[in-house]
Amino acid sequence: MPTPTSRIRNFSIIAHIDHGKSTLADRLLERTGAVTEREMREQLLDSMDLERERGITIKAQAVRLTHRAADGQDYVLNLIDTPGHVDFSYEVSRSLAACEGAILLVDAAQGVQAQTLANAYLAIEAGLEIIPVLNKIDLPAADPDARAAEIVSILGGRPEDVLRVSAKTGAGIDELLERIVAEVPAPGGDPDAPLRALVFDSYFDAYRGVVCSIRVFDGVLCSGDVAHFMATAGTHEADEIGVLVPRPKQVSELGPGESGYLITGVKEIDRIRVGDTITHPRRRAETPLAGYAEPKPMVFSGLFPSDGDDFERLREALEKLRLNDASLVWEPETSRALGFGFRVGFLGLLHMEIVRERLEREYDLDLVATAPSVAYRVTTTAGEVREVRSPQDLPPVDERTSLQEPYVKAMVLVPSEFTGTIMELLQQRRGEMDGMHYLTEDRVELTYHVPLAEIVFDFFDTLKSRTRGFASFDYEPADYRESDLVKVDVLLAGDPVDAFSTITHRDKAYEYGRAMAQKLRELIPRQLFDIAIQAAIGSRIIARETVKAQRKDVTAKCYGGDITRKKKLLAKQKEGKKRMKMVGSVEVPQEAFVAALRVDDAS
Amino acid sequence: MSEPVAAYLHIPFCDRLCPYCDFAVVTGRGSDTDRYIDAVVSEILADRPAAPLRTVFIGGGTPSSIPASSIERLLGALSRQHGLADPEVTLESNPEHLAQDLVTSLASVGVNRLSMGAQSFDPVVLRALGRRHRPEDIDVGVAAARAAGMASVSLDLIFGHPAETDASWEATLERAIGLDVDHVSTYALTVERGTALSRSIAEGAPAPDDDVQADRYEVAVDRLGRAGFEHYEVSNHGRPGHRCDYNTEVWAGRPYLAYGLGAHGFRDGTRFRNVRAFDAYVTRVESGGSPRQGVDPIDPWEQEVDRFMIGLRIRDGVELGEAGPAFLDTDSGRRLVLRGILEVDGAMARVVDPLLTDAVAREVVGLSPPR
Structure with missing residues (x-):
């Protein structure tokens, strides 16, 4: 028997990392009796760490809490988790779409961070009721008054409406539960209408296959029903539906306003799309719920196994990762310098970092990653508009009429003393200021229009170091703009090394070319002939370095006692040479590629 | 031999x-x-x-x-x-x-x-x-x-x-x-x-x-x-x-005897070396045992490759013998000749710049016999 919608509240918690989201979730679970204190040892909502619970791992994506409110009624509170980072803003928006309200949780010492702000804007746009909450009020460094003023300047409202809690001590938790009941609107929805349920998350479980997190808007989904997925046009039987309390608990049906999980027996994650709408095939909803979109990669990088023999392992690892991350896309890429690999598309920088790290750590792969690139939009002389994700694919100057690059809207929150620093940095990165907004007297929000390519390198680290870690930063895709972009090639002994080619703004080409040439001069071992290292735009050389020929490659002594040892040594050196990559006639150690690609401190 | x-x-x-x-x-x-x-x-x-x-x-x-x-x-x-x-x-x-x-x-x-x-x-x-x-x-x-x-x-x-x-x-x-x-x-x-x-x-x-x-x-x-x-x-x-x-x-790749601790010799197609430690050497010999620490038989082809490789150090050049043509038939052999690092004159091969001898020897080591 579905719970009446009037006693359901669906909400999520929006918070910056470390602002206490997990602790608050734990506290809510504990206070509502969903888990005992002993079970609390682990922060339940963070069960992404699959290692922790082998066997059936139900990701606690939507936890159902039961709360007896001050009015004496029992309410079902569905706490819906959201990914914390705007790289996953599409997923965030899907999670928010499953809610009617959101807790905006802010560290009372650190204040609002850019990512929180970005997600808060998403929630506001989605029409959610926002409950502003300051956490960690027990910390000595907490400044709740100033932080409340900051929140008010962003959200409006009154400072006294900003709830003050300590998830650690439990202070203010009861009040928060009451505010959820009182302020988050009850979900609407018609139980008699055709079924419409939103898939707001999905993940792969080794034993059960794809598990979907769903939120029912209209109609009722019963166990055993045949579910039709409107975007993918797939039809799968609902083998099991249930709710998380937070342990998985099977239910026979889910009605309007309810959230839970759905297991269909589908094994391939890309057959289930987050954002899809589920309906009944015999009684279809006329229109799907709003907002299904294909995940769109923004940042691209070539991933190559250091050891060419690991190519198949890399492919398998990517396929396994995609079981849980449908947004991961790739195509094979062949580099003369790096061999066989993949050009992988990522939702953003964090996504790229996470994927690379998981490939290396969980799949024990040693990878060479080329400098991240963005997707350029090229119009060819034939009038065709093409997306270029790799410098190799850029048509020559005389075969294109337009070259555009993606811009993002960047948001930086920073103590006001660093305003000048930020303006300088963003200017170096070809940014244009859109606005400046003082949250309080001493914190300012700066918004910029900036090429994505300018932030994919080392922007975040530079930002952090120049503001002593105080700046927070986020961005969202904006538009494409025509830019004066050139392709810089790096040539070894006249042969271009594809891995080092880059598309960059003309003003920065020289700097890139010179830095790369110098780096390579230090990294490439001397060989039997002089090696010219050149950086070029088309046929114009913009930087040149030379690795002088090796003059001495001989053992001083080779007498009777040395022969066996000398043979072994030479054989070992020869083996080492085999691991080098041939670029034309030049032998380049793998390490040189890695080192040259690693550091990119061109700023 | x-x-x-x-x-x-x-x-x-x-x-x-x-x-x-x-x-x-x-x-x-x-x-x-x-x-x-x-x-x-x-x-x-x-x-x-x-x-x-x-x-x-x-x-x-x-x-x-x-x-x-x-x-x-x-x-x-x-x-x-x-x-x-x-x-x-x-x-x-x-x-x-x-x-x-x-x-x-x-x-x-x-x-x-x-x-x-x-x-x-x-x-x-x-x-x-x-x-x-x-x-x-x-x-x-x-x-x-x-x-x-x-x-x-x-x-x-x-x-x-x-x-x-x-x-x-x-x-x-x-x-x-x-x-x-x-x-x-x-x-x-x-x-x-x-x-x-x-x-x-x-x-x-x-x-x-x-x-x-x-x-x-x-x-x-x-x-x-x-x-x-x-x-x-x-x-x-x-x-x-x-x-x-x-x-x-x-x-010249010819055999030589060797005696004493740590000495290396080459005889009957076998490279051998004696133990290096003083006491071990002396005690073994005194007790009528062999001072050998290692004995490596070298097959005839490897002996020939050794001869060619070591001979590269000789400034007059080394006789091509059987290993020479096999080496000159490899990519690296051809490349070294092409670059003027190794020169071939009649039945002799010679490293042009002795400072680059090992650059050639390294390519020779492990040379496969001709098929």
């Missing part, structure tokens, strides 16, 4: 350890000299007789640190076991040992080629190399060798220590040439693993520089060549008729 006509004898005794040296040496064991010589004699006498020897090389260690009578016993054993065919007998020596008495005695027991670890004529460099002698000791030693009627006198020089300058190296070469010796070996200082030199560099002392060594090498080849020395191996220069016969046998 022909029987060896060359033999190596290893005398491990040294007054002290030089910081760059990684040979099989012992210090402070002078009192064990007789026991060691006994052991080597036993080893020789237990060996299967070979052909009468045409060349004997007594190396070390520091063979000049033991009495001439000991050398006499060793040569006697060789004579008894294999016979001696008027051999070249080289003895390595330290200049500070070369008092006239000793040199005369050595000559009288059959040593006819004296090789001196001169290393440098620059006191600064000698000190940096950890050597005890003074430059004048070299002059004295050469004079003693001449007076004793040595048929050939050779100097070993080490170049490229960071303490050495261009001028110091040139002066050393001039002094060596001025002494009118018959043979000069010039060795680039090499940092061997596990030596005091390698440790000090790891701790921050300057390391030898390849380019500087290349410059000094070229200076040596030039000066010695102009003074009438034939540059006949990467590191060896001899006046006509004064090339080292023993090494020439080794470099």
Whole structure:
């Protein structure tokens, strides 16, 4: 028997990392009796760490809490988790779409961070009721008054409406539960209408296959029903539906306003799309719920196994990762310098970092990653508009009429003393200021229009170091703009090394070319002939370095006692040479590629 | 396979350890000299007789640190076991040992080629190399060798220590040439693993520089060549008729006998080496056992490849034989010829710039037989 919608509240918690989201979730679970204190040892909502619970791992994506409110009624509170980072803003928006309200949780010492702000804007746009909450009020460094003023300047409202809690001590938790009941609107929805349920998350479980997190808007989904997925046009039987309390608990049906999980027996994650709408095939909803979109990669990088023999392992690892991350896309890429690999598309920088790290750590792969690139939009002389994700694919100057690059809207929150620093940095990165907004007297929000390519390198680290870690930063895709972009090639002994080619703004080409040439001069071992290292735009050389020929490659002594040892040594050196990559006639150690690609401190 | 006509004898005794040296040496064991010589004699006498020897090389260690009578016993054993065919007998020596008495005695027991670890004529460099002698000791030693009627006198020089300058190296070469010796070996200082030199560099002392060594090498080849020395191996220069016969046998890929601790030999298609530890060597021989630590049979093809590879060090070139054409048929062989690093003239191959010998040898090692 579905719970009446009037006693359901669906909400999520929006918070910056470390602002206490997990602790608050734990506290809510504990206070509502969903888990005992002993079970609390682990922060339940963070069960992404699959290692922790082998066997059936139900990701606690939507936890159902039961709360007896001050009015004496029992309410079902569905706490819906959201990914914390705007790289996953599409997923965030899907999670928010499953809610009617959101807790905006802010560290009372650190204040609002850019990512929180970005997600808060998403929630506001989605029409959610926002409950502003300051956490960690027990910390000595907490400044709740100033932080409340900051929140008010962003959200409006009154400072006294900003709830003050300590998830650690439990202070203010009861009040928060009451505010959820009182302020988050009850979900609407018609139980008699055709079924419409939103898939707001999905993940792969080794034993059960794809598990979907769903939120029912209209109609009722019963166990055993045949579910039709409107975007993918797939039809799968609902083998099991249930709710998380937070342990998985099977239910026979889910009605309007309810959230839970759905297991269909589908094994391939890309057959289930987050954002899809589920309906009944015999009684279809006329229109799907709003907002299904294909995940769109923004940042691209070539991933190559250091050891060419690991190519198949890399492919398998990517396929396994995609079981849980449908947004991961790739195509094979062949580099003369790096061999066989993949050009992988990522939702953003964090996504790229996470994927690379998981490939290396969980799949024990040693990878060479080329400098991240963005997707350029090229119009060819034939009038065709093409997306270029790799410098190799850029048509020559005389075969294109337009070259555009993606811009993002960047948001930086920073103590006001660093305003000048930020303006300088963003200017170096070809940014244009859109606005400046003082949250309080001493914190300012700066918004910029900036090429994505300018932030994919080392922007975040530079930002952090120049503001002593105080700046927070986020961005969202904006538009494409025509830019004066050139392709810089790096040539070894006249042969271009594809891995080092880059598309960059003309003003920065020289700097890139010179830095790369110098780096390579230090990294490439001397060989039997002089090696010219050149950086070029088309046929114009913009930087040149030379690795002088090796003059001495001989053992001083080779007498009777040395022969066996000398043979072994030479054989070992020869083996080492085999691991080098041939670029034309030049032998380049793998390490040189890695080192040259690693550091990119061109700023 | 022909029987060896060359033999190596290893005398491990040294007054002290030089910081760059990684040979099989012992210090402070002078009192064990007789026991060691006994052991080597036993080893020789237990060996299967070979052909009468045409060349004997007594190396070390520091063979000049033991009495001439000991050398006499060793040569006697060789004579008894294999016979001696008027051999070249080289003895390595330290200049500070070369008092006239000793040199005369050595000559009288059959040593006819004296090789001196001169290393440098620059006191600064000698000190940096950890050597005890003074430059004048070299002059004295050469004079003693001449007076004793040595048929050939050779100097070993080490170049490229960071303490050495261009001028110091040139002066050393001039002094060596001025002494009118018959043979000069010039060795680039090499940092061997596990030596005091390698440790000090790891701790921050300057390391030898390849380019500087290349410059000094070229200076040596030039000066010695102009003074009438034939540059006949990467590191060896001899006046006509004064090339080292023993090494020439080794470099030609022919077999050679070897006795003493840590000694390496090649006989019957097998490379062998003796145990390196003093006590282990002596005890094994005394108990009638074999001093061998390792025995590696080398198949005929590998012997041929070894011959070609080692022969690359010879400045006259190496006979192509069977390995040469096989190598020239590989990509790397062709590339080296194309780049002018290896030249082929008739039945001979030659590394054009001796400084790049290993660049060629590295490609040769492990060469597959032709199909």
